[in-house]
Amino acid sequence: MIWTSKAVAASLTVFALLASGAAYAGPKGEVRLLAYEGYADPAWTEEFEKETGITVKVTYVGGVDEQIAKMKASNGKDYDVVTVDTASLKAFADQKLIAPIDKQKLTSAKNLLPAFRSMDNATFDGATYGVPWAWGSLGLVYDKKTFPTPPDSWEVLWDPAYKGKVISLDDANNDINFGAIVLGIKDPFNLTDQQMAEVKAKLIALKKNLLTYFAGFDEGTTIWSENNVVLMFSMGELAAINLQKKGFDVGYVIPKEGAVGWLDNLTVSAGTSNTDAAYAWMNFALQKKIGADMAKKYGYGATTDAPQGMDYADRLIWAQNPENYTRRQAVWNEVKASE
Amino acid sequence: MSAAPTRSDTSSCRRARALVALRHALNLGLPILFVLIPILSFVLVSFWTLQDGQIVRTFTLANYRSFFTEGSYLPVYLSTVWLSLQVTFVNVTLATAIALFIFRRTPRVRFFILMSFMLPLFMSYIIKVYAIRTILGQRGLLNEGLMALGLIDQPIEVLLFSRTAIFVALAVIYLPYAILPIYLALDRIPANYLAASADLGASALQGLRHIVLPLGRPGIAAGAVFTFILTFGDFVTPQMVGGTQGFTFGRIVFSQFGLALNWPLGSALAVILLATTLLAVALAGLTLRREHVR
The missing domain is CATH 1.20.5 (Single alpha-helices involved in coiled-coils or other helix-helix interfaces)
Incomplete structure (x- = not known):
């Protein structure tokens, strides 16, 4: 009776799977977040689970590329709340990966600081797709021993004196924005062919001075701590905070050319199976105390609480949709393949 | 009834x-x-194209044309093939030597040595890459060790974030995949073949050349194919240890599926990757078939 034993084994497997599923989901179901590091602090998720009975499951991504690939893979069915930066919001909405925000359900919208309350940045064709949640910049991290006064220009990254001691973020779109800003191009998000060629040459020149590229905050700080790095075109304030926590004497500065600023939004996945849980998390996250805690722990600017020490918002160039992602990826690939 | x-x-x-x-x-x-269906689906997508950020379902060879004519695709492809061949050659040589070493022990000892070489397979791939990075870094184990011994006074910078680092990391990570098939092939050689050749006066070297290596060829071919395929498709290790040199073909394929959203081109490049690995399998198969005929 081989088949009976097989049947027993199969049903046991099914039971085990069911049991494990039951163990994960709380009494009010589950909310699945697709987020960047620092957007779902364990202290908050614990409090949320206690308050609402909804279990939180977090999937972290290192960049927009990874995020969009994950969302595309199941048309959003694997996630309920997704943090999307303003520059990619339209792409997500056009691909129908995220759903318009139901403002009736967003009871905590009143907590937003006045500057963020309009949600203009996330509104296309009359529908709002995202709620501002956190902001920051792609600034310069520098070693304070090597630079007693903060470098005032990005050009220091190209200085041969620091060859092999510079690391740079690896992100097609943001690297091209960065190159354009350093070159003083007025609109770094809409480059002409001529400007694109200049940016490409500038980035290839930078590559020769680099130790390596990195992706993600952890990757950047790990490489910094294991090698003799003194300058980093960083993914944000968190890079400096993480390094300071590890005991490295580093500073964070927005050089005179300016820097890309970003604004991440909370969005509801178009494939969500638990809309109520999604809004419950958004309403929870948009409290002043959570915003203040996020600023303190991760150095992101909150949209519900005026951030301390982040006085350079007026020098940031807020990220917009670039003229053509596909073209930027192709150019960036050529930079990375160059000798 | x-x-x-x-x-x-x-x-x-x-x-x-x-x-x-x-x-x-x-x-x-x-x-x-x-x-079959997943593979055919990306073969199909590879003949479509991208217009204004949307996939257009008309049949075109444009993606394949891009591979040969545009930007950096072909040079990166060739350099990745070359890198994979080098890793394959070194790993098959090392793995054959290690498999022979294990093969010569007594059966009980064999198991333990084999297991010790297989142990890294129980560890997550990413952990291995990170471990390699902490060893090779400028403030890594190797540099600190050499400096403590007074052999160098400045950290060697090219250990990590160079083509050499990619080569070393790939070779270390994929070595077990070559050892296992080669050892299994050797293990199937009947002991009395070797005993007979020794009785007839063959030296150990002759036994190796005329019995062990020919009979071990299927395993060696399998080990070579495994190593080549795994190395060629790896898009994480080169990126993590290769620094500015870490841009390989797998990485280009990967990059088409992010914000670029160029699934047609990505699929075409993936078809080329698949065809390359199938070619490797076919070549290995051919060498074995010749053996049979003889």
């Missing part, structure tokens, strides 16, 4: 036939469903 067995015979016969049919359907259906 006499009619009953006949009826149950036909019904059990029918059931048996249904079971056989089901088994055939599963044997054929599962590979088609989970292997």
Whole structure:
């Protein structure tokens, strides 16, 4: 009776799977977040689970590329709340990966600081797709021993004196924005062919001075701590905070050319199976105390609480949709393949 | 009572036939469903194209043309093939030596040595890459060790974030995949073949050349194919240890599926990657077939 034993084994497997599923989901179901590091602090998720009975499951991504690939893979069915930066919001909405925000359900919208309350940045064709949640910049991290006064220009990254001691973020779109800003191009998000060629040459020149590229905050700080790095075109304030926590004497500065600023939004996945849980998390996250805690722990600017020490918002160039992602990826690939 | 067995015979016969049919359907259906259809779907997408950020479903060879003419695709492809061939050559040589070493021990010892070489497979791939990075870094184990011993006074910078680092990391990570098939092939050689050759006066070297290595060839071919395929498709290790040199073909494929959203081009590049690995398998198969004929 081989088949009976097989049947027993199969049903046991099914039971085990069911049991494990039951163990994960709380009494009010589950909310699945697709987020960047620092957007779902364990202290908050614990409090949320206690308050609402909804279990939180977090999937972290290192960049927009990874995020969009994950969302595309199941048309959003694997996630309920997704943090999307303003520059990619339209792409997500056009691909129908995220759903318009139901403002009736967003009871905590009143907590937003006045500057963020309009949600203009996330509104296309009359529908709002995202709620501002956190902001920051792609600034310069520098070693304070090597630079007693903060470098005032990005050009220091190209200085041969620091060859092999510079690391740079690896992100097609943001690297091209960065190159354009350093070159003083007025609109770094809409480059002409001529400007694109200049940016490409500038980035290839930078590559020769680099130790390596990195992706993600952890990757950047790990490489910094294991090698003799003194300058980093960083993914944000968190890079400096993480390094300071590890005991490295580093500073964070927005050089005179300016820097890309970003604004991440909370969005509801178009494939969500638990809309109520999604809004419950958004309403929870948009409290002043959570915003203040996020600023303190991760150095992101909150949209519900005026951030301390982040006085350079007026020098940031807020990220917009670039003229053509596909073209930027192709150019960036050529930079990375160059000798 | 006499009619009953006949009826149950036909019904059990029918059931048996249904079971056989089901088994055939599963044997054929599962590979088609989970292997063939996914592959065919990206082959199909590779003939579509991208216009204004949207996939247009018209048949075109434009993506394949791009591979040969545009930007950096072909040079990166060739350099990745070359890198993979180098890793394959070194790993097969090392793995053959290690497999021979294990093969020469007593059966009980063999198991333990084999397991110790297989141990890294129980560890996550990413952990291995990170470990390699902490060893090779400028403030890494190797540099600190050499400096403590006074052999160098400045950290060697090219250990990490260079093509050499990619080579070393890939070789270390994929070595077990070459050892295992080669050892298994050697393990199947009947002991009396070697005993007979020794009785007839063959030296150990002659035994190795005329018995062990020819009979081990299927394993060596399998080890080479495994190493080549795994190395060629790896898009994480080179990026993490290669620094500015870490841009390999797998990385280009990967990059088409992010914000660029160029699935057609990405699929075409993936088809080229798949064709390259199939070619490797076919070449390995050919060398073995010749062996049979002889």
